[in-house]
Amino acid sequence: MGIMTTEDALRVLDGSYGDEPQPLDIVVTRQHVLDEASFRSTGVLELYEHLFPAIERDSPDDILRWLLSDDVGEIRHFSVGGQEMSYRLDSRCFILRATGRAIGLGFFTYDHASNMIFCNHVGIEKTWRGNGLARAFYREMVDMLDALFPRNVGVVLEVEPFDRDRVAAITADLEQTGRRPLAAAEQDQIGRLLRVSWYDRLGYSVFCDARTMRPLACRSPCLDPSLPSSEWAAGEEDYWLMWQPRTGAPDAEARAGPLWRKAATAIYVEILAKSLVALDPDGRRGYWDYATALVAGTLQRSTASDVHLARCLHDDDRALLTRWRRLAIDLPI
Structure with missing residues (x-):
C-alpha cells in the first residue's frame, strides 16, 4: 500500500489543509479492498458521484461488477451467431484516502489482448487539488499499474x-x-x-x-x-x-x-x-x-x-x- 506524506516520495502537503500534514494512502481493489462492503465504506462512490456529471457516470452496480467479479484478469468466453469469442480484462480502482476517507479516485482497465491500459476516470476532490497532489496521485497510480501489469505498453x-x-x-x-x-x-x-x-x-x-x-x-x-x-x-x-x-x-x-x-x-x-x-x-x-x-x-x-x-x-x-x-x-x- 502506498503511503504519502510531506516527507516521503510525493511531498505534496504543506500543512495548509490543517495544523499538521495529513498522511495519505492509496488502496486498490482486489489488493486492499476485497469486497463490496469495504469498497462502499471508502466513500469512493459518493466521491465519484460528486466529481462527474450523471451523463458521464456508470451505475454503481456496474462498477462493482467490473471491479470485483467480471474484469478480474480471467478469460471470458461467449458466442455470437455461432462465432466463438473471448476477452480478458482486469479493472482496478485506486482510491486516494485522507484519514480513511476517499478524496481521489482512478479507474483503469488493462486489456490483455493489446497489453494496453485504458484510463476510464481520474478525479480528486476540489479542496485537495493544490500543491501538485493530483499530478502526484496520477504518477503514483501509473507506477502501481506498472507493477500490477508488467507487460503493459x-x-x-x-x-x-x-x-x-x-x-x-x-x-x-x-x-x-x-x-x-x-x-x-x-x-x-x-x-x-x-x-x-x-x-x-x-x-x-x-x-x-x-x-x-x-x-x-x-x-x-x-x-x-x-x-x-x-x-x-x-x-x-x-x-x-x-x-x-x-x-x-x-x-x-x-x-x-x-x-x-x-x-x-x-x-x-x-x-x-x-x-x-x-x-x-x-x-x-x-x-x-x-x-x-x-x-x-x-x-x-x-x-x-x-x-x-x-x-x-x-x-x-x-x-x-x-x-x-x-x-x-x-x-x-
Missing part, C-alpha cells in the same frame, strides 16, 4: 474534442465584458480544453494526421445496447485518443499507425463491445454487428492518414489557455 484515454474557435470567442467575450456566469455549453467547451491541457502536462500525446496535425476523430458506439437500434446512432460520441507509453518503452512514433489501430480496437471492441455483448450474446448480436462496423469504419477512414503522435496543444492553444487563466474563473474539469 502504456496508457490510452479518450478526451472530448474542443472547438478552438469557440473557446477563443468565449474567452474574448469575457475579456471584454468581465466575469459573468457561463452557460452550460460554454462551460463544456472550456472544460474540454482544460482536461486536454491537464493530460498534455502529464506528457500525453494525441494521435493525429501528420499532414494537418489535427487529432484523428474516433467515434464511440452507443453505450446502451438496450435502446432500440434506431437510437444507437444518437448515442455515439466523437473523441480524440491520447497516449502515454510506459516509461522506458521503445519509441512509439515509428509505429503510430499500428498503435492507433490497436488502441481503438482495445477500447471499443475488446473493452466496450465484448463486455456489453457478453451479458446477452443472443439478444445483442445486432449490437455487436453495429459496434464492430462502426469501429471498422473509423479505422478505414484513417487508412489514408499518416498517423503521427504529437503534443495535443499547439502554441496558439497554449496562448489561449494563458488568456483563460488570467480571467481567474474557477471552473471544475
